[in-house]
Amino acid sequence: MMTTSTVEAEATPEMTSRKPAPRVRRRRTRGAVLPYLLITPLILAVAVALGWPLLQQFVMSLQKFGLEQQFGADPEWVGFANYVKILTDPSMWIVFVRSVLFCAVAASLSMVIGMLVALLLTKVSSWARVALQVTLLLVWAMPALVTMVIWQWLFDARYGLVNWLLARIGFPDMAAYPWTSTTIGVFTIAAIAVIWGSLPLIIFMIYSALTQVPTEVLEAADLDGAGPWKRFREVTLPLITPAVMIVGLLQIVWDLRVFTQIYVLQQAGVSVDETNLLGTYIYRVGIGQGSYGDASALATVVLILTLLLTWRYIAKMFAQQKEASE
Known part of the structure; x- marks a missing residue:
């Protein structure tokens, strides 16, 4: 009985020291990912606000786009x-x-x-x-x-x-x-x-x-x-x-x-x-x-x-x- 309790008493500190390790890793992972999650909406907003107009500008630069196209005529690809x-x-x-x-x-x-x-x-x-x-x-x-x-x-x-x-x-x-x-x-x-x-x-x-x-x-x-x-x-x-x-x-x-x-x-x-x-x-x-x-x-x-x-x-x-x- 005493031997068993002694073994359990000796094993308990090791078990308690090993158990929190996954939690620490999870916290570190969350801490590493959280900044990217917070900045993602800003990146998406910038991509939509700037990326889409730049894409439209590049597409228009490949076309013959004048006053006729402003009134609905189809642009000609050049x-x-x-x-x-x-x-x-x-x-x-x-x-x-x-x-x-x-x-x-x-x-x-x-x-x-x-x-x-x-x-x-x-x-x-x-x-x-x-x-x-x-x-x-x-x-x-x-x-x-x-x-x-x-x-x-x-x-x-x-x-x-x-x-x-x-x-x-x-x-x-x-x-x-x-x-x-x-x-x-x-x-x-x-x-x-x-x-x-x-x-x-x-x-x-x-x-x-x-x-x-x-x-x-x-x-x-x-x-x-x-x-x-x-x-x-x-x-x-x-x-x-x-x-x-x-x-x-x-x-x-x-x-x-x-x-x-x-x-x-x-x-x-x-x-x-x-x-x-x-x-x-x-x-x-x-x-x-x-x-x-x-x-x-x-x-x-x-x-x-x-x-x-x-x-x-x-x-x-x-x-x-x-x-x-x-």
Whole structure:
């Protein structure tokens, strides 16, 4: 009797230690699957909202789709003829190069100015920080069309504030400069408007990243004799790089498809052919000329070219996020 009870007493801890193992495995399995289950509805929503229109766009790019098809006529399948027409059109490549240059200038200036203002937010007093953040929110909330009307007033040839200031500080020839009637003037106003509208998001994201930099690390770098620039370059910047890369990628994508700013300025009478960017060029081919098949092919080509321009950026961003998680 005693031997049996002793054996049972000795076996009980082993049995109790072995029994919970399947439960632990089940919990780990559930924990590994649960994030994918939670994100599945979002993936499906994105696939329906973006995948279906992209599929329809690709199908239309293989068809001769014009005004007749808009009123019910059956489209004619032309295969890749629309793509051949677009890729062999010199004007498309001129617009593409012009758009890339515009994007490079606007995105670079936006990131530099946004980072400087974000750094400024970390140095000013609390009331000044709140006032600046409220101002940025108002700028962000203002519709692009309203913003363009204001910028057109500021750059008006006869009554604009910009020309008045330039004439007062030593440039008398700029007193009546027709900004909206010249190509360089249109791109200058458009770039300023794009940068102005992009700054709030850039500043908020970079400022949020700056607030997460540990003060202990900065103090240790200060004790090691690192100056402000060296601390920023070797300590702060590597820590906020993921946020900077994400907002930089968004800027590249957004600035490549600028439409409202250029379209509004083109209404002032400037040459459309000399000021078209990809967004307005696709609009004028599709809506303006009624060549929806050509416009769909052009939009698909632009999508592919955009991916080619940003794939290194995206790969580097994911690599840095993987290193940070490890």
